[in-house]
Amino acid sequence: MHFDYSPKTQALLDRLNQFMDEHIYPVEQEYIELVDNNPQRWTTPALMHELKEKAKKADLWNLFLPEEYLPYGAGLTNLEYAPLCEAMGRVLWSPEVFNCSAPDTGNMEVLSKYGSEAHKKQWLEPLLNGEIRSAFAMTEPAVASSDATNIETAIVRDGDEYVINGRKWYTSGAMNTNCKIMVVMGKTDTSAERHRQQSQILVPMDTPGVTVVRPMKAIGFYDEPIGHAEVLFENVRVPASNLLVGEGEGFAIAQGRLGPGRIHHCMRLIGCAQRALDLACERVEQRIAFGQPLSKQQSVRESIAQMHCDIEQARLLTLKAADKMDRYGNKVARDIIAAIKIVAPNMACRVIDQSIQMHGAAGTSQDFVLSAIYAYARTIKLADGPDQVHMMQLGRNLIKDHVGANKK
Amino acid sequence: MHFDYSPKTQALLDRLNQFMDEHIYPVEQEYIELVDNNPQRWTTPALMHELKEKAKKADLWNLFLPEEYLPYGAGLTNLEYAPLCEAMGRVLWSPEVFNCSAPDTGNMEVLSKYGSEAHKKQWLEPLLNGEIRSAFAMTEPAVASSDATNIETAIVRDGDEYVINGRKWYTSGAMNTNCKIMVVMGKTDTSAERHRQQSQILVPMDTPGVTVVRPMKAIGFYDEPIGHAEVLFENVRVPASNLLVGEGEGFAIAQGRLGPGRIHHCMRLIGCAQRALDLACERVEQRIAFGQPLSKQQSVRESIAQMHCDIEQARLLTLKAADKMDRYGNKVARDIIAAIKIVAPNMACRVIDQSIQMHGAAGTSQDFVLSAIYAYARTIKLADGPDQVHMMQLGRNLIKDHVGANKK
């Protein structure tokens, strides 16, 4: 056990931070305003494409894909990727620059693992090159989707095709004009065992019967130019070969993608929270109230200290989870992944909220990233499973393990 | 001491609730979409004007103005108005229907108390009739405005005029096309004693030199069609008679308006929180997860119980504050007004956040009012003085009172 980053990780992190200092932070606010003011707000601005080219040249590309996916990706372990992902998390829109943004990361993993050669050629390669974007359609408005067995979208075999009917929402990515492909979760057999009813299937965005109904807000934000779409599927027909792996494998595929997906969110949220703390440190030193800088007030110092303690603890837990995934696999790491999924969004919400408070009205404004990252953190308390589901599973497992171990 | 509403209050509340059931709730979402989608989003929709006429006819108009302002207003005590204000708070945009919305309420009080006959004729009467709207320009981007002595906007006498220079933001109301008049806080004498430097002055929106720079977001929301503006004052000239009361009275006028303003916010926030709880009760009964309605889960019941306890306590404290203002005056009630200003927004943030969580993704969406009322509640932790300033004053006073009383 030791707690310093490896030289390899540290070197990568230094390069990434330098890239962000040079190319990202200076245009952070400009990019936000581009999509906020642009009437074509669902079209990715040219600025993004320029930055992507720079990131490719700087060899900071597809960092998220672990060794098992080589030759795709950078072949980093989760533990190596963690601090990089955290650094990207400091600017909400920056992961895309490095082709490390959700839901593409999960979709690329799924396509790498389960896609046919044709799928890889058609969808995976342009995704890996950052040429197109993708979406993952899982959550449904009509049911509590936290219980995946509730999902109602029907995927019905009809000759050489599957026919899809259903309504999804919060399909992240599907608003973007460059989004070309969706992975859709639905049920192929409602009479099967509870976790064998679901399947996942590839649906090109331009398939007839697919309607992007509207963008959904998440705590006031549309997250342009990516967005979260409500999508209607009406007799959508795709070739049977678009089904991933086989009927009944949908739940297992979903489980597989959620481990890495969750830890990436946690890493980014730690970046968000650290950013909020850094901004707070700066602000309280500048602002004068009642005769002295805010930074001289005991209550401000207490808050700053507490924010740091909260962040550092969540960071360590996330790093340990990454290490466990690397050494023992995602299944063995299940409980610690649940743990960080509980801890990180709550921590980030608390920390960012305190930073907002220290910023005064400015903290609630569009001039600071704080309210946007708060909305992101708040949303993750629900996305990929609400806190309560993770706590239910973790709590149940801990009790079971304890009783099994017959501990003192 | 007793805890039932008076028959008069109860009757008014019943009438108001009936009005809301008939006229407000059925169009709540429609109104939100009108301003959200309207390219002229800063123009109040016709629907509002229709509703205002109905409210006038129903004799539910200007309910906020206490007895001392008669013949203006309904002559209710704060204690009588409190449950009405709470009921209006359940729908964010509804207080305007009853001509009870900030910042007009505060401005009408100020004009009633301190305005000349000419001011009353020109500004107060159309405000009382709901024909125009108004703004209050206090907070400045450049300084910690929580300490009012920091304010930098200059109001300089020049012959029969005052010349105003400065930059304000979060000037609520100033985006609206029907906003005609601003009350502006600035400094007339930076060499005077700390609380005698400030003055307040009336500035018509169309005065040359006034520029509405941009709308400010508050936790992701623009709050159309009212909005929070950044306003630039460049050599803005108004007649000297526009100064309220006299030079150096600005701080005292501000203090006077903040008491009622704060308690109204608290009442509305209690309405918001109660709404969030009501929505949660409905949701958890409907949603099925893991084989049973959410309402059967012990953790959900615990949350619901806690939300209720939090709301009910804050409500009682607010009612007691109203009663104290009525009986002993706003100055004597200073500490309990500080107390509710600390308690109510934090309570509302907690309660609404829990309701969002129980709603799942829907809770973060535009289909429910939850994220908008969360943003409102969160903003009030800063508006009219951040929590920390109220806690500083309340804590200091409590210690002083205790030492004075020489209690056991």
Next chain:
Amino acid sequence: MHFDYSPKTQALLDRLNQFMDEHIYPVEQEYIELVDNNPQRWTTPALMHELKEKAKKADLWNLFLPEEYLPYGAGLTNLEYAPLCEAMGRVLWSPEVFNCSAPDTGNMEVLSKYGSEAHKKQWLEPLLNGEIRSAFAMTEPAVASSDATNIETAIVRDGDEYVINGRKWYTSGAMNTNCKIMVVMGKTDTSAERHRQQSQILVPMDTPGVTVVRPMKAIGFYDEPIGHAEVLFENVRVPASNLLVGEGEGFAIAQGRLGPGRIHHCMRLIGCAQRALDLACERVEQRIAFGQPLSKQQSVRESIAQMHCDIEQARLLTLKAADKMDRYGNKVARDIIAAIKIVAPNMACRVIDQSIQMHGAAGTSQDFVLSAIYAYARTIKLADGPDQVHMMQLGRNLIKDHVGANKK
């Protein structure tokens, strides 16, 4: 609705406070040391008997018994009694001085309501005169007694007698040498409907087969000279007439006593919390650290303010509960009684804990009452039903009421 105490209440409160200033506070610490150091620590010190005589003479006696029990007691409403009970709560051992201490209060109510004339003569009168003490044996070590249907103690009819077998603990009062009578909860019919199995029966302490096994600690405190006993019942025989009301009435009698019992605990806890805040105000003014009194620190002021807000809210909720019990009866007030039972102990724990922290090491010592009142507050989160049971019931009722009301 209004929020001032009635003149009658205020006059009583003034008299009570004067009595406490003159007779209780000056000997508060002395009394604690008497029982702490006394080898006969379960014998009530003579000082208590002297103080009781004074209280009787001052006509501050049996204040807890409401009007319906006249001619017994002072005939105060719950709302009138509340501030008195709070004032007594400021000194842990003082309620006994006024014959207002648990569990005697509950036992006296039960005996007044359900006792035969013989019971009243033998037990109620000496209790009302403060000559003897009593105990209530309900909680059992072997089962989760929060679910009263779990209780296992057997009360079996045998001719003209009942035979009792079982083991109780946390039988408050039973350690005291002056405790003469126990009310015992047990089961007379394990085949009856769940809430009709229980009965309550009078058991004199000196009945053969009753063994006081040991005193139980509550968070480190034995609460001498009253104590919480483990009591073993081995073939304990009492006359059949000792059964209260009739077989199967035990659960209903328990419910009846718990309403007033719970609100009295809450009132006392508010007194404890207010005392902790008063002590904190005094301490932070006296102690100097890092160059200034603690009272000048923003964080200390914030804590003091928050403590006050918490106390005042819980106080109002408790007063409203008292008012509701008075006007509509204990059954109708069920939900608000649950609410205060959830709110008050948690509030008191938080407030006292903050006061301990402000006192430094002294706050943890026997020189201040803080750790003892903390232990009391912490215990009440479990006694008379753990928080979770109250939250379960309150949450369930709120959801049911909401759905019934079909609210917006």
Next chain:
Amino acid sequence: MHFDYSPKTQALLDRLNQFMDEHIYPVEQEYIELVDNNPQRWTTPALMHELKEKAKKADLWNLFLPEEYLPYGAGLTNLEYAPLCEAMGRVLWSPEVFNCSAPDTGNMEVLSKYGSEAHKKQWLEPLLNGEIRSAFAMTEPAVASSDATNIETAIVRDGDEYVINGRKWYTSGAMNTNCKIMVVMGKTDTSAERHRQQSQILVPMDTPGVTVVRPMKAIGFYDEPIGHAEVLFENVRVPASNLLVGEGEGFAIAQGRLGPGRIHHCMRLIGCAQRALDLACERVEQRIAFGQPLSKQQSVRESIAQMHCDIEQARLLTLKAADKMDRYGNKVARDIIAAIKIVAPNMACRVIDQSIQMHGAAGTSQDFVLSAIYAYARTIKLADGPDQVHMMQLGRNLIKDHVGANKK
């Protein structure tokens, strides 16, 4: 960076756990009752001496002393010692078995570093052999000792002697009949620079003028047979050679000892918290309420999950602090030591409190260790510097570091 214990650590931990399973847990309650019931409660029971012999034979002795102190101690790094210290922390009285209990550990470090050969011979060797015990007299009742510059005890040179006058309390260890030596902090020069006024001096317990006034309670517990004493120093004379290092070095010596002392407390508190969680897991599986084991309730699972997350995060932060002390020294690790001192006691208080709640009345009783370990955890929020002082320093340093680094 990696997160598995080293094979050496794991092997030691296995041996230690085996020892605890065999020798400690089976007599845990017996030992507590021995000192609780023993009229000579300040005399260490024979059982302790027997266990010490066993621990020596098992080569589990003086594990706390790091490599720099070799040949004294086991030469473990802080990181190696951490999980061992945690394991010992599971039973409050067990650290002494391994000669790893405060305040002896700190005193042995101080004597090793700063003691003369004569001091080492006379005091250090018997301490290292576990033959005697020692105390550290720092906190004073009259002043806020959290600010060490407040300390008033006078150490005045008089020829070849120093004369000590003052009053200390919470002098842990000084009640024990086997305590032979005290390290006393006082002032040799009140006119020197603030952090050069203090000195530390060795005072044998039997020196004339030393009076052990009384044992102090800590949240209801006397912590027999070690105890926390109030000690009076009246013209206490010791040889001038008893002064450690030199006049004015007292503050620096105190700082040196507090780093390791604080991290040891944190490690033990993590053990306490983990114990509380293990006990909770067991309890909720056994107890039936309302028709099912508590472990089936969603709210219980949520609590268990949260407790685990809290513990695991604090553990990782503490391990990282140990690693930093090992690699970079205690001074560089200053901020992370402050962080764990803030985090661990609060975490332990929360976790233990939740476990108490799950245990019902039993959780507050002497039959479970929960209330005793709660009292320990609560006390550490004050001992070795209250939370607020650590937060002040950590907050200040973080702001300073941030401004220095000019971060984004």
